[in-house]
Amino acid sequence: MPPVDLIVWIVLAVIVLAGAVSAIVVSRRRASLTRSHRVELPTSSPDTSPVTASPEAAPPTPAPDVPEEAGTRLTRLRRRLAGSSNVLAQALLGIISSDKLDADTWDDFEATLIGSDLGVGPTSELVENVRRELSIDGVADPERARGVLRRELIALTDPSLDRTLRLDAEQGLPAVVLVVGVNGTGKTTTVGKLARLLVAEGKTVLLGAADTFRAAAAEQLQTWGDRVGVETVRGAEGADPASVAYEAVSAGVEKGVDVVLIDTAGRLHNKSNLMDELGKIRRVIEKRAPITETLLLLDATTGQNGLIQARVFNEVTRVTGIVLSKLDGSAKGGIVVQVQRELGVPVKFVGLGEGADDLAPFTADGFVDGLLGE
Structure with missing residues (x-):
């Protein structure tokens, strides 16, 4: 029977050997886990050049409307x-x-x-x-x-009246059309519609927002201009309307446009201070270029009151043409004849409704044929 000391040494040797084997196994398992979670880094140096963001494409400019002929x-x-x-x-x-x-x-x-x-x-x-x-x-x-x-x-x-819009400007100057009338007749809308009609005829147009008293007037006029690709000159709210009109005509001269349309604030014909201001607008504009046409906008449904308005405006601004709004529908129609005889100036345009192209050149035969249902 082997001595006790020998047996003890054998047991100790087995324990040491088992521990060594166990340590080796654990070490290999850890190495395997490390390799499975390793992130491979690039062997070359990273690109440190700045990244330039590609510019965003500008939104396309909407194409202007094509007005009706x-x-x-x-x-x-x-x-x-x-x-x-x-x-x-x-x-x-x-x-x-x-x-x-x-x-x-x-x-x-x-x-x-x-x-x-x-x-x-x-x-x-x-x-x-x-x-x-x-x-x-x-x-x-x-x-x-x-x-x-x-x-x-x-x-x-009276078909003999000349109903063409006066656009015969002096050499190097635009034709200047001044639009006047009382409150609520729709001057700003009419100026926008007239711009569309001129663009449809191939004219280059610039708008002047000389109605500086009504907060939304300039914005409204610019919206009309934007729809047909026409520039609008506007001033601050409450600015001197004569100065805005002058700047608009000056811009028209510099840009070489065919026609400058000037929108003015509505004013009661029996308010002398407002009518005097209208006279001032006219005088200031003509320091830069002659006014070739002054259009008076009348509501066709106002009847005899419209004639009174027409007389006063004609005295102050020398009206050369009439625009009748709201001629269709409830208008009585005879106002066309009476206002022409009263002022001695022709009706040149008539408003047909609320649409963007509801402004038409007036002709005597077209008007009569409509009345007779032809």
């Missing part, structure tokens, strides 16, 4: 007048559809015409001429009666 606007004028409740249109069509033309019929016809804002003088003239023409055959032939009415009413509306 004048020819199609005239077609819509006739159609809207034919479908309206216009008092003058109803009176004319009523006489054509009468079974007989006795004294009472003519009296009613005359009263209706006067009520349509045609005026006493023009009404008497029209009734006398039509009555003479129809006294023999009456209205047995409706087409002939319609033809007589058409001829006489066109003559009354």
